[in-house]
Amino acid sequence: MEVKFLRFVMIKSVYVLAIINIFFTYQLFSSNNEENFLLGTKYGFSVLYTNNFQAVDMRQLPSVWDSIPRTASGSSNGFNVGAFYEYRMTDRTSFLLRGFLNYNIAQIEGTVPEEVISNGLPAEFNVLHKIKSDLSSIKFEPLIRYRLFKEFSLFGGFNAGLRFSQMFEHKKTLLGEQGIFFKDGSQIITGLDKNIEGKLGIQASLVVGFGYDIPVNFNGQYLICPEIMMETGYSDIASRLTWDMNSVRFGISLKYSENPTIKYEIKEIRRNRDSVRIVNIERADIKKEFLEKGRTFITSDTILTEKYRIITNTLNRVDTLFYPTKSVIKDISISERLDNGKVDLSCLKVYAMASDGSIEYPKKELYIEEYHSTNIKPLLNYVFFDESSSKLSSRYNLLNEFKARRFRLEDLSNLSTLDTYYHLLNIIGKRLQVFANATIKVTGYNAGIGEEKENLELSKKRANVIKDYFVNIWKIEPERIMVEWKNLPERASNMNDADGVEENRRVEINSDYWDILSPVIINDTLREVTPSQVRFYNNGGTCYNIDKWSLEVNQSGNSLIIFKGENKMPERLIWRLYEVNQTLPRNESPVTFKVQINDYYGNKIVSKEDTIKITIKTLQEKENGAADDKKIDKYSLILFDFDKSELNKENQKILDFINEKIKKSSKVLIEGFTDRMGDDTYNKNLSKRRAETVASKIKNTKNIIVEGKGENELMYNNELPEGRFYSRTVNITVETEIEK
Numbered sequence: 001m002e003v004k005f006l007r008f009v010m011i012k013s014v015y016v017l018a019i020i021n022i023f024f025t026y027q028l029f030s031s032n033n034e035e036n037f038l039l040g041t042k043y044g045f046s047v048l049y050t051n052n053f054q055a056v057d058m059r060q061l062p063s064v065w066d067s068i069p070r071t072a073s074g075s076s077n078g079f080n081v082g083a084f085y086e087y088r089m090t091d092r093t094s095f096l097l098r099g100f101l102n103y104n105i106a107q108i109e110g111t112v113p114e115e116v117i118s119n120g121l122p123a124e125f126n127v128l129h130k131i132k133s134d135l136s137s138i139k140f141e142p143l144i145r146y147r148l149f150k151e152f153s154l155f156g157g158f159n160a161g162l163r164f165s166q167m168f169e170h171k172k173t174l175l176g177e178q179g180i181f182f183k184d185g186s187q188i189i190t191g192l193d194k195n196i197e198g199k200l201g202i203q204a205s206l207v208v209g210f211g212y213d214i215p216v217n218f219n220g221q222y223l224i225c226p227e228i229m230m231e232t233g234y235s236d237i238a239s240r241l242t243w244d245m246n247s248v249r250f251g252i253s254l255k256y257s258e259n260p261t262i263k264y265e266i267k268e269i270r271r272n273r274d275s276v277r278i279v280n281i282e283r284a285d286i287k288k289e290f291l292e293k294g295r296t297f298i299t300s301d302t303i304l305t306e307k308y309r310i311i312t313n314t315l316n317r318v319d320t321l322f323y324p325t326k327s328v329i330k331d332i333s334i335s336e337r338l339d340n341g342k343v344d345l346s347c348l349k350v351y352a353m354a355s356d357g358s359i360e361y362p363k364k365e366l367y368i369e370e371y372h373s374t375n376i377k378p379l380l381n382y383v384f385f386d387e388s389s390s391k392l393s394s395r396y397n398l399l400n401e402f403k404a405r406r407f408r409l410e411d412l413s414n415l416s417t418l419d420t421y422y423h424l425l426n427i428i429g430k431r432l433q434v435f436a437n438a439t440i441k442v443t444g445y446n447a448g449i450g451e452e453k454e455n456l457e458l459s460k461k462r463a464n465v466i467k468d469y470f471v472n473i474w475k476i477e478p479e480r481i482m483v484e485w486k487n488l489p490e491r492a493s494n495m496n497d498a499d500g501v502e503e504n505r506r507v508e509i510n511s512d513y514w515d516i517l518s519p520v521i522i523n524d525t526l527r528e529v530t531p532s533q534v535r536f537y538n539n540g541g542t543c544y545n546i547d548k549w550s551l552e553v554n555q556s557g558n559s560l561i562i563f564k565g566e567n568k569m570p571e572r573l574i575w576r577l578y579e580v581n582q583t584l585p586r587n588e589s590p591v592t593f594k595v596q597i598n599d600y601y602g603n604k605i606v607s608k609e610d611t612i613k614i615t616i617k618t619l620q621e622k623e624n625g626a627a628d629d630k631k632i633d634k635y636s637l638i639l640f641d642f643d644k645s646e647l648n649k650e651n652q653k654i655l656d657f658i659n660e661k662i663k664k665s666s667k668v669l670i671e672g673f674t675d676r677m678g679d680d681t682y683n684k685n686l687s688k689r690r691a692e693t694v695a696s697k698i699k700n701t702k703n704i705i706v707e708g709k710g711e712n713e714l715m716y717n718n719e720l721p722e723g724r725f726y727s728r729t730v731n732i733t734v735e736t737e738i739e740k
Contacts, residue, residue, distance in 0.1 A: 041085075041086065041087055041088065041257070041258045042085075042086040042223075042255045042256065042257045042258070043083075043084070043085055043086075043255070043256050043258075044083065044084055044086075044223075044253050044254050044255035044256055045081070045082065045083045045084070045253070045254060046080065046081070046082055046083070046084060046098065046100065046227075046251060046252070046253040046254075047079070047080070047081055047251050047252060048079060048080040048081075048100075048227075048229075048249045048250065048251030049077070049078075049079055049249065049250050049251055050077065050078040050079060050080060050102070050104065050247050050248070050249045051075060051076075051077055051247065051248050051249075051250075052075060052076045052077070052078060052104060052106060052135075052245055052246070052247045053073070053074075053075050053245065053246050053247070053248075054073060054074055054075070054076070054106055054108055054237075054243065054244065054245045054246075055071050055072070055073045055108070055243070055244050055245075056071065056072050056073075056108050056110070056131060056241065056242065056243045056244075057071055057241070057242040058071065058072050058110050058112060058129065060240065060241050060242060061129070061131075061170065061192075061193055061196075061241070062192075062193050062195065062196075063170065063172070063192040063193050064112055064129065071110075072108050072109060072110025072129065072131070073108065073110075074106075074107055074108035074109055076104060076105060076106050076107055078102065078103050078104035078105070078135075078136075079103055080100045080101065080102050080103075080139070080249065080251070081100055081101050082098055082099050082100020082101060082139075083098070083099060083100070084096055084097060084098035084099070084253065085097050086145070086255070091147075091454065091456075092146060092147045093144060093145065093146055093147070094144075094145040094147075095142070095143075095144060095145075096142070096143040096144075096145050096155070096157075097140070097141070097142050097143075098140070098141040098142075098143065098159075099138070099139070099140050099141070100138075100139055100141070101136075101138060101139075102135075102136060102137050102138070102139050102161060103136050104134075104135040104136055104137075105132065105133075105134055105135070105136070106132065106133050106134075106135050106237070106245065107130065107131070107132045108130070108131045108132075108243075109128060109129065109130050109131075110128075110129050110131075111126045111127070111128055111129070111175070112126070112127055112129060113125070113126055113127070114126075114127040114172075115183075116174060116180055116181060116182055116183070117180070117181050117182070117183060117185075118179060118180045119179050123180075125174060125175065125180055126175045127172050127173070127174060127175065128172065128173045128174075128175050129170065129171075129172045130169075130170070130171050130172070130173070131168075131169070131170050132167075132168075132169040132170075133167060133168050133169070133198045133237060133238060133243075134163075134164070134165040134167040134198065135163065135198075135203075135237065135245070136163070136164050136165065137161035137162055137163045137164060137203060138161060138162050138164075139159045139160065139161035139162075139203075140159065140160055140161075141157060141158070141159035141160075141207060142157050142158070142159075143155045143156065143157035143207065144156055144157055145211070151212055151213035151214070152210070152211075152212045153210065153211050153212070153213070154208075154209075154210060155207070155208065155209045155210065155211060155227070155229065156207070156208050157207050158204060158205060158206050158207055159204070159205050159207055159231065160202050160203070160204045161202070161203045161204075162200075162202060162203075163198065163199070163200050163201075163203060165198060166197045166198040166199075166200055167198055168193075168196050168197050168198045168238055169190070169191075170190075170191075170192040170193045170196070171188060171189060171190040171191070171192060172188070172189050172192065173187065173188045174187045174188070195240065196238055196239055196240055196241055197238065197239050198237065198238050198239075199235070199236055199237060199238060199239055201235070202235065203233065203235045203237070204233070204234050204235050205231040205232060205233045205234060205235075205247075206231060206232050206234065207229055207230070207231045208229070208230055208231075209227055209228050209229030209230060209249070210227065210228055211225045211226065211227035211228075211253070212225060212226060212227075213225050213255065214226070220257060221256065221257050222254075222255070222256060222257075223254075223255040223256075223257065224252055224253070224254060224255070225252060225253040225254075225255060226251075226252050227249075227250075227251060227252070227253060228248070228249065228250055229248070229249040230246070230247070230248050230249075231246065231247050231249070232246045233245045233246065233247075258490070268311065269310045269311070270311045270312075270313070271310065271311070271312045271313070272312075272313050272314075272315070273312065273313075273314050273315070274314070274315045274317075275314050275315065275316050275317070276316075276317050276318075276319060277316075277317075277318050277319070278291075278318075278319050278320070278321050279318060279319070279320050279321065280321050280323065280600070281320055281321070281322050281323075286322060286323075286324050288324065289321060289322060289323035289324065290321075290322055291319055291320070291321050291322075292319065292320045292321075292322065293317065293319050294317050294318040294319050294320065295317070295318075296315060296316070296317045297316050297317075298313055298314065298315055298316070299313075299314050299316060300312070300313050300314070364610070364611070364612045364613065365612065365613040365614075365615070366529055366530070366531070366534070366577075366585065366591070366612060366613070366614055366615070367529070367530045367615045367616075367617075368527055368528070368529045368530075368584065368585065368614065368615070368616045368617070369527075369528055369530075369616075369617040370525050370526065370527055370528075370616075370617065370618050370619045370622075371525070371526045371528060371619070371630060371631060371632040372525065372526070372619070372631045372632075372738070373523075373525065373526030373631065373632050373633055373634065374521065374522070374523050374631075374633040374634075374661065375521070375522045375523075375526065375633070375634050375635075376519045376520070376521055376522075376634070376635040376636060376654060376657070376658075377412075377417050377420045377519055377520040377521075377522070377636065378519045378520075378636055378650075378654065379420075379421065379424060379427065379517055379518075379519060379520065380421055380424070380722060380725050380726060381424070381508060381509045381510065381517050382506045382507070382508055382509075382721075382722070382725065383396070383424065383425070383466060383506060383507045383509070384502070384503070384505060384506050384720075384721045384722060385462055385505045385506065385507070386505070387447070387450075387451075387452070387502075387505065388450075388451045388452055388455075388458065390458060390461035390462045390465055391465070392465060392469075395422055395720070395722075396422050396424070396425060397422050397423050397425075397426060398425070398469070398473075399426055399473060400473070401472075401473055404426070404429065404473050404474055407426055407430055409427065409430060409520070412427075412520060412522070413522045417636065417716070417726060418716055418717070418722065418723065418726065420520055421722055421726070424509075425466070425469055425470070426474075427520065428440070428470070428509060428516060428517070429469075429470055429473065429474030429476065430474070431515060431516050432470065432474065432476045432480070432516065433474060433475075433476070434515075435513060435515055435516065437513075438480070438511060438513035438515070438516050439480045439481070439482065439511065439512070439513070440470075440480070440481055440482070440509055440510065440511045440516060441481075441482045441483075441484065441509070441510045441511070442463045442466045442467050442481060442482070442483050442484070442507060442508075442509055443463060443483075443484045443485065443486060443507065443508045443510070444458075444459035444460055444461070444462035444463030444464075444466075444483075444484070444485040444486070444507050445459055445462075445485075445486055445487065445488060445489045445504060445505070445506055445507070445508070446458050446459045446462075446487055446488070446504070446505065447488075447495075447501045447502075447504045447505045448487055448488040448492070448495060448504060449495065449501055452505065453487075454487060456485055456486070456487065459485035459486060459487065460483075460485040462485075462506075462507050463483045463484065463485050463507055464483060465507075466507050466509065467481045467483050488504055489504055489506065489508065492504050494677065497677055499675075499676070499677050499718075499721070499724060500677065502721050503721040503724065503725070505721075506721070514653065517650070518653075519654060525619060526632050526634070527584050528632065529577045529584060532576070532577055533574055533575065533576055533577060534574075534575040534577065534612065535572055535573070535574055535575075536551055536563075536572070536573040536574075536575070536593070537571065537572055538569050538570065538571055538572075538573075538595075546566075546567055546568060546569060546597055546598075546599055546600075547566065547567075547598045547599055547600050548564070548565070548566050548597070548598045549564065549565055549566070549569045549595065549596070549597045549598075550562060550563065550564035550565075550595070550596050551563040551564070551573060551593060551594075551595050552593065552594060552596070553575065553583075553591060553592070553593045554591070554592050554593070555585050555586070555587070555589055555590075555591045555592070555614075556587070556589045560583045560584075560585065560591065561575055561583045569595075569597070585614045585616075587614070587616065588614050588615060588616050589614065590611040590612065590613060590614060591611065591612040591614055592609045592610065592611050592612075593609070593610055593611075593612070594606060594607050594608070594609045594610070595607040630735050630736060630737050630738055631735070631736045631738055632733065632734070632735050633658075633661060633733070633734045633736075634731065634732070634733055634734075635654065635658050635731070635732040635733075635734070636726075636729050636730070636731050636732075645686060645689040645690045645692075645693050646693065647693060647694070647697070652697075655694065655697050655698075658698075658732060658734070659697075659698065659699045659700065661734065661736075662698065662699065662700045662701055662734055662736075663700060663701065663736055664700055664701055665701070665703075665736065665737060666700070666701045666703065666734050666735065666736045667701075667703045667705075667734070667735045667736075668695075668698060668701060668703060668704045668705070668732065668733070668734050668735075669705050669707070669731075669732070669733040669735075670691045670694050670695050670698075670704060670705065670706050670707070670730060670731075670732055671691060671707045671708075671709055671730065671731045671733075672686075672687030672688055672689070672690040672691030672692075672694075672706075672707070672708045672709060672710075672729075672730050673687050673709050673710070673711075673713065673714075673715050673727055673728070673729050673730070673731070674686055674687045674690075674709075674710055674711050674727060674728060675711065675714070675718055675723075675724035675725075675727040675728055676711050676714060676718045676724070676727075677724065678711075680710060680711060680712070681710075683710040683711045684708050684709070684710030684711075684712070685708065685710075686708075686710070687708040687709055687710045688706070688707075688708025689708075690708075690728075690730050691706045691707060691708055691730050692706055693730075694730045694732065711727075714727055715727045715729060715731075
């Protein structure tokens with residue numbers, strides 16, 4: 001095969017590939033169907049079989065006087081073994097860098113007529129010339145991969161290799177009958193053209209080809225890619241000799257994808273709910289209201305997503321509430337029982353609940369004791385967004401430039417853990433001002449479902465919103481903030497659960513500088529209350545006509561907490577004294593509470609005021625007395641991955657700090673918690689494993705109690721993604737006696 005013909009074939013192949021590319025691109029953009037494809041950075045290794053086609057200009061060999069034909073050709077087989085890295089630049093294009101070992105012994109044969117000795121006389125016979133060279137090398141191959149449709153892709157690029165050997169061999173053999181010899185009397189001559197050597201320089205080739213990624217497992221994290229590549233060489237193989245080589249490679253690549261597009265089977269979820277609507281009708285012929293139940297009927301709604309089919313069966317009923325004609329509107333005290341039965345709040349009772357979650361005390365009394373304390377509030381480095389939105393939620397405390405200049409970390413001492421978290425951006429902004437050499441990375445993500453699926457532009461906007469806040473409000477230099485945007489987070493929450501989908505709509509802030517995201521450590525007075533909750537019960541009131549209701553708790557005229565709402569009042573309201581520390585009573589004056597209800601008729605109904613007794617033991621009283629005192633330190637570990645109990649490096653640093661504070665006489669209580677996602681029993685065991693993992697790292701004391709609370713005692717509001725993350729926690733309470 002002539003060299004020009006081989007190059008002609010390669011050039012035509014490039015043209016054919018270009019035409020195929022245009023055709024499939026047109027088909028892709030003319031189709032209205034969305035196609036799934038696998039994304040993410042990939043790693044792997046390749047094994048390829050190589051078929052090499054070569055041609056040599058025989059006239060350039062010193063040992064050949066003349067050659068017709070002028071070119072000798074041949075083929076050889078080899079193989080490539082190597083590894084690669086693939087980085088996705090856009091949804092369709094990727095950059096691929098491959099490094100491999102290329103084994104190839106090239107050999108060419110050509111027949112040339114030559115004058116020899118036959119039976120003692122000069123004669124012309126054909127002589128077979130064999131040329132051999134070792135072309136084995138280490139190659140590096142940068143390629144651009146362009147996805148034509150689904151996972152069928154076009155590759156284009158080049159490779160450059162460094163040869164191991166200069167080996168070049170040339171021998172010739174007589175073809176003919178016996179009695180024919182070269183002029184030196186032999187029939188085979190080796191070691192010809194010793195002035196020709198294989199070149200050790202860079203060997204470069206142009207590469208084009210096709211490949212197709214085939215998922216091996218369910219979510220496409222592992223793949224096999226069969227591929228075919230064609231390459232044409234553009235470097236000399238030997239000195240003083242025109243030797244061209246073109247190759248076709250066949251083989252497979254085994255790949256691992258860091259962040260694949262997860263493909264789910266459609267799962268069916270069935271839900272049942274009740275919908276009861278009440279219609280009010282005024283009648284003059286009755287003296288007391290009564291409820292007439294309507295006919296029950298069932299409706300079914302189906303929502304279909306790419307992951308699951310949700311079927312909701314609703315039991316519907318429309319009841320009718322008949323009430324007598326109202327003639328007088330007045331304020332009514334709860335002490336005046338209503339004859340028409342509109343509202344009955346006489347059963348309102350107050351219970352105090354112990355911190356273990358299992359005991360209720362009818363006696364309305366709270367005992368508060370003050371202790372010296374160190375409190376660690378960990379920072380969750382995630383900022384969550386509403387669906388399809390890049391606007392910061394109103395839950396986060398956002399400052400203007402004037403307030404940012406006045407912001408002090410010390411002002412966070414009286415805030416709860418979640419309220420401290422809502423200052424996350426301000427804490428990081430302040431610390432970036434203090435640690436001028438620190439940098440951060442802001443990465444935006446989307447939920448990977450519905451309108452957010454593959455919406456990298458939304459991920460980018462979310463990340464830039466965070467960066468703009470640091471730059472515009474906190475005056476942080478833009479070059480100190482690196483911004484990235486991706487689809488799903490690397491440690492994504494469960495996409496089969498609505499809570500998990502909500503948690504994936506976020507921005508993550510990371511820094512190699514520990515002080516930027518380190519916990520908020522507060523040395524303060526701990527005010528511990530027993531019992532830790534007060535429950536307000538409304539168990540029996542038939543409150544069909546409530547428009548608005550409120551329950552207010554006061555001390556000495558100051559409001560401690562207010563519960564309020566519309567329509568039916570809940571049967572139970574909980575005042576969580578351990579969670580909102582700032583609402584604790586500040587002195588021993590009785591705490592009072594009362595309920596106010598406004599009904600649809602204009603009545604305002606106010607209950608009689610009831611009281612809760614308060615007893616406080618202050619630090620000063622303990623210091624002035626002879627009683628022993630103790631120091632209570634409270635620490636929390638967060639950012640346990642979903643369904644995991646292993647410690648990450650941030651929690652390990654917190655544990656190192658805690659171990660420095662623990663003495664041999666210290667008593668340590670370790671309590672594990674989870675969020676509401678998943679099975680109750682499984683979550684209780686998971687929380688126990690988390691607590692045991694932490695307990696295994698505690699030093700200096702053996703007085704350790706380990707408990708797994710599971711989701712029976714949710715630490716924070718699990719309607720919010722940040723509340724669920726903070727609930728995946730282990731709380732450590734360390735009690736140490738203070739020596740007098």
